[in-house]
Amino acid sequence: MMLLEEWIRKYGTVKDGDVLKVDSFLNHQMDVSLFDKMAKEWKRLFAGSEINKILTIEASGIGIACIAALEFGCPAVFAKKNKTRNIAGEVYSAKVKSFTHGTTYDVIVSRDFLGPDDKLLIIDDFLANGAALEGLLDIAAQAGAEVTGAGIAIEKVFQHGGDRIRSRGVRVESLARIKAFGPDGSIEFMH
Amino acid sequence: MMLLEEWIRKYGTVKDGDVLKVDSFLNHQMDVSLFDKMAKEWKRLFAGSEINKILTIEASGIGIACIAALEFGCPAVFAKKNKTRNIAGEVYSAKVKSFTHGTTYDVIVSRDFLGPDDKLLIIDDFLANGAALEGLLDIAAQAGAEVTGAGIAIEKVFQHGGDRIRSRGVRVESLARIKAFGPDGSIEFMH
Numbered sequence: 383m384m385l386l387e388e389w390i391r392k393y394g395t396v397k398d399g400d401v402l403k404v405d406s407f408l409n410h411q412m413d414v415s416l417f418d419k420m421a422k423e424w425k426r427l428f429a430g431s432e433i434n435k436i437l438t439i440e441a442s443g444i445g446i447a448c449i450a451a452l453e454f455g456c457p458a459v460f461a462k463k464n465k466t467r468n469i470a471g472e473v474y475s476a477k478v479k480s481f482t483h484g485t486t487y488d489v490i491v492s493r494d495f496l497g498p499d500d501k502l503l504i505i506d507d508f509l510a511n512g513a514a515l516e517g518l519l520d521i522a523a524q525a526g527a528e529v530t531g532a533g534i535a536i537e538k539v540f541q542h543g544g545d546r547i548r549s550r551g552v553r554v555e556s557l558a559r560i561k562a563f564g565p566d567g568s569i570e571f572m573h
Numbered sequence: 574m575m576l577l578e579e580w581i582r583k584y585g586t587v588k589d590g591d592v593l594k595v596d597s598f599l600n601h602q603m604d605v606s607l608f609d610k611m612a613k614e615w616k617r618l619f620a621g622s623e624i625n626k627i628l629t630i631e632a633s634g635i636g637i638a639c640i641a642a643l644e645f646g647c648p649a650v651f652a653k654k655n656k657t658r659n660i661a662g663e664v665y666s667a668k669v670k671s672f673t674h675g676t677t678y679d680v681i682v683s684r685d686f687l688g689p690d691d692k693l694l695i696i697d698d699f700l701a702n703g704a705a706l707e708g709l710l711d712i713a714a715q716a717g718a719e720v721t722g723a724g725i726a727i728e729k730v731f732q733h734g735g736d737r738i739r740s741r742g743v744r745v746e747s748l749a750r751i752k753a754f755g756p757d758g759s760i761e762f763m764h
Binding site: 405406407410411412413414415417418440441444445447448449451452455457458459460462491492494495 | 596597598601602603604605606608609631632635636638639640642643646648649650651653682683685686
């Protein structure tokens with residue numbers, strides 16, 4: 383999606399450790415008019431596919447997921463990063479390893495809000511190593527829900543999470559795919 | 574707002590300790606078509622007021638704030654619950670005491686995304702003791718931003734945070750105001 387690439391080039395900054403900072407429009411300040419165009423692009427890409435629920439993960443996926451849900455005419459559910467006790471039997475739960483922070487955390491979704499009738503579009507801001515997306519796929523599998531596909535804003539292709547998940551047969555539509563960062567902070571996109 | 578009251582009566586459940594569970598449509602599963610109607614109601618209430626940015630707090634404010642931002646035609650910014658070190662000078666920061674969990678946490682907003690030119694509508698899902706809203710007002714004050722008002726989905730009037738904040742001269746528009754919970758789990762609204 384050219385517009386998102388343009389935004390990344392214009393307002394994104396590359397930090398040490400292949401970190402791309404896009405907090406001026408994507409995950410701290412949120413340009414919802416951009417989110418709206420992203421949602422319309424996913425709607426175009428998944429035209430004809432059955433989707434009755436959006437699934438995402440807190441916190442930075444929520445805004446994009448809600449605008450997408452408005453476009454798809456369905457509710458959104460966000461997986462919570464679990465800070466308290468895990469209420470056995472009441473939630474689906476998966477472990478997610480954060481490569482950025484070197485920590486592992488649990489994500490949970492109430493059993494009330496996902497089930498075998500659901501056809502999910504999973505939405506998230508970033509796909510890098512794929513740990514968060516794999517956690518959401520795990521939760522969808524526990525619920526017996528069908529995953530129609532995943533809509534990602536920015537994929538860091540060189541971190542291979544996307545390849546691994548596509549090889550499992552999951553349709554992943556990333557709106558901007560980054561091949562490499564240059565030593566000068568430049569960004570090379572894959573088309 | 575009658576529709577939100579209807580949703581609360583229909584899908585909300587009252588738990589011990591005056592906890593109202595609305596996670597089937599407000600803060601875990603999110604009914605974005607309801608959010609859209611809430612956003613239009615705030616737009617009507619704040620018609621003629623200058624608003625160029627929505628400010629909210631993670632996680633459950635983000636969805637409502639983004640749909641409101643789409644309606645108001647402006648960006649949204651969410652205050653982050655700070656888990657790591659506080660980078661001095663780069664962020665505005667406030668302490669928020671959670672009465673539900675008995676803990677205190679820091680919320681931060683990057684200095685890049687709030688300033689003296691901003692006229693804010695603060696959005697959140699709940700207003701009870703008012704601690705989260707006071708944290709956001711504190712951050713707005715640090716930034717020199719003007720607070721046009723606050724749009725709240727559900728106010729628990731009997732916990733008095735709303736009264737205290739209104740008495741400071743802040744305009745607070747809550748779409749559903751709960752006066753009391755009955756011992757049988759019934760909900761009494763204030764009009």
